Amino acid sequence: MTYPQPTRNAALSRLSDFAANMGHNYAHKRNFDYGANANVAEDLWRDNVSRLSPFIRHKLITEQELIAAAIATHGAQGADKFISEVLWRGYFKGWLEQRPQVWTDYVTNRDDKFAQLKTQGGLRKIYEQATEGRTGIDAFDHWAMELVETGYLHNHARMWFASIWIFTLKLPWELGADFFLQHLIDGDAASNTLSWRWVGGLHTKGKTYLATKENIAQFTDGRFNPTGLAAEAIPLEEDVSYKLRPLKIPPVPPNAAAFALLVHDEDCHPESLTLPGKPALLIGSTGADSKSPNGVSDNVRTFANSAVADALARGAEHFGCKAVMWEKGEKLGSIMAKAGLERLLSPWLPVGALKDAIGGEIGGNNVRWVMRDYDAAIWPLATKGFFPVKKKAPDALRALGMEL
Ligand SMILES: Cc1cc2nc3c(=O)[nH]c(=O)nc-3n(C[C@H](O)[C@H](O)[C@H](O)COP(=O)(O)OP(=O)(O)OC[C@H]3O[C@@H](n4cnc5c(N)ncnc54)[C@H](O)[C@@H]3O)c2cc1C
Known part of the structure; x- marks a missing residue:
């Protein structure tokens, strides 16, 4: 494929x-x-x-x-x-x-579970079998390999996979979510974390998703008929309740002095942002490897890096300005100073790994965030x-x- x-x-x-x-x-x-x-x-x-x-x-x-x-x-x-x-x-x-703590807790718990893998041989063995497609559950093993090879899984396969991971293999959901983020080209902090939590009964409290062999056989058009799946899906539990933190929509930045526009891999269409004029410089940034402590697959990294390169090329032509990459180890402030620019605008950085990785430094440069009208609605x-x-x-x- x-x-x-x-x-x-x-x-x-x-x-x-x-x-x-x-x-x-x-x-x-x-x-x-x-x-x-x-x-x-x-x-x-x-x-x-x-x-x-x-x-x-x-x-x-x-x-x-x-x-x-x-x-x-x-x-x-x-x-x-x-x-x-x-x-x-x-x-x-x-x-x-509006509940960023769900992501922060996911990151902390994921790292704890990875630490447990180092000390618990039994858990590590099942994790390795699951991620290498060696559990003996043919459908599950097939999806593990399909994900690694193609960077994509059908939505129903994602649901079955997550359900078997949690309820049949009894592996921590955070490690499954991390496996997805390492390999899904569309890997996204919100859709992925919340879908895994939904399957496990944490998102809609007490409501789980149970993968059954009949449903798998029907919706794979008879390609699989796995045996040995869990017969019930008892909801996972957590002793935390997440409070809503209402979103503050940033105002459209005022029309003023020359500015640089950041182009990061969460938003690769700078031409359609609502901006206070044309940027004087585009600064590209990618951070796909921040999605997992183990880094991401070549599929995921290449797609993200090339998407930013495509956006920079299009943006430079559209706005008639220069484009540079923000290379690892470089200070964003130095890039701007070199171009004689003091103002920075950036498309909104949603909760997730890229924000954790570069949000602080961007914020340190007096940034104005630009949120899309659709997202704000x-x-x-x-x-x-x-x-x-x-x-x-x-x-x-x-x-x-x-x-x-
Ligand atoms: C455990 C699990 C993990 C997932 N992780 C991700 C992820 O990391 N990134 C991601 O984009 N989606 C994720 N999804 C949602 C969904 O599986 C994918 O968006 C969908 O399969 C993408 O394929 P498509 O573009 O052909 O979807 P289509 O069916 O063609 O849908 C069109 C678009 O609608 C959106 N969409 C469709 N279904 C969903 C859904 N259930 N939830 C949210 N958005 C949806 C997507 O943007 C998709 O591209 C996950 C689902 C599960 C069950």
Whole structure:
């Protein structure tokens, strides 16, 4: 299986190819995982799901563009299921943004569990079998290898995998979430952490997801029929309750002196940011390896680095300015001083590993954060569950000219 080019052009081309499938076809077939090489067109992509997530994750294409394409092709009703799934992403982003401690605790607990692997031989053995695809559960072993090789798993496979990891293999969910972040090209702090917590019964308290062989057989079109899976999924527990910290939307930066614009791998479409003019310099930054203490796969690193390179090239042409990379060990302040610039703007850095890695230094340079209108409209709605977000989204998006 080949993987798409990490460019905006490739994202637009995939969006255009998939738009016809965003209606009835998606609603009826999205839950089927036909396998990496099945049901594919000439370009070797599955057709029942969009596989746009790596592009969306790096904002080579925006959620707003996806929803607009879905409405234009099928109408809001006809593409309701697809639009809902896109909204799930915004829900998770907003939920984590307003409860950053969930991420901080994940990082602490993940590191504790990695320390336990060093001292507990039994646990280490099962972890190694799981991540190397040697558990003897054929479907699970297949997905572990598919993830490592391709950097992608179908949504249903992610659910089954996480459920078997937690309830059959009884491994800590944090290590599974980390395994995903090492290998998923779309690996995202919010969607990944909260989906693992959802499967384990921590996100919707007490509600778990149990993978069964009947469901796997049906939705893999008979490719797998695994035995020995856990018969029940008793919810995980934690003795912490996370308080909501309402999001403060930053005002649009005022029109003033010349500024540098940061381009990081959380947002690779600088041309569509609301800015107070044209930047005098673009500064590119990547940090994919910060996602895991073990670093990330070549697939993940290459995609993130190339996405930023693509954004810098496009941005430099669009704004008519120079672009430089912020290299490891270099001070951001020195890059700006060298260019004679004192003002820095940056697309919002959401809660996650990149913010942990570079957020402090960016903040130290008197940065003005730029939040996208779509995120500012959807994220604050994520105060409780998904369904209130779905209900309020039409009003929230109407202001952006979108009629759901
Ligand atoms: C355990 C687990 C871990 C996950 N980790 C990630 C992750 O790290 N990054 C990530 O982007 N998604 C994650 N997901 C959500 C989902 O599996 C992927 O977004 C989806 O499979 C991407 O494939 P696609 O682009 O073909 O999706 P499509 O079905 O074509 O959906 C279109 C877009 O909608 C969004 N979307 C679809 N389903 C979901 C969902 N359940 N939750 C949130 N957004 C969704 C994605 O941006 C996706 O690209 C995870 C799900 C589970 C169960």
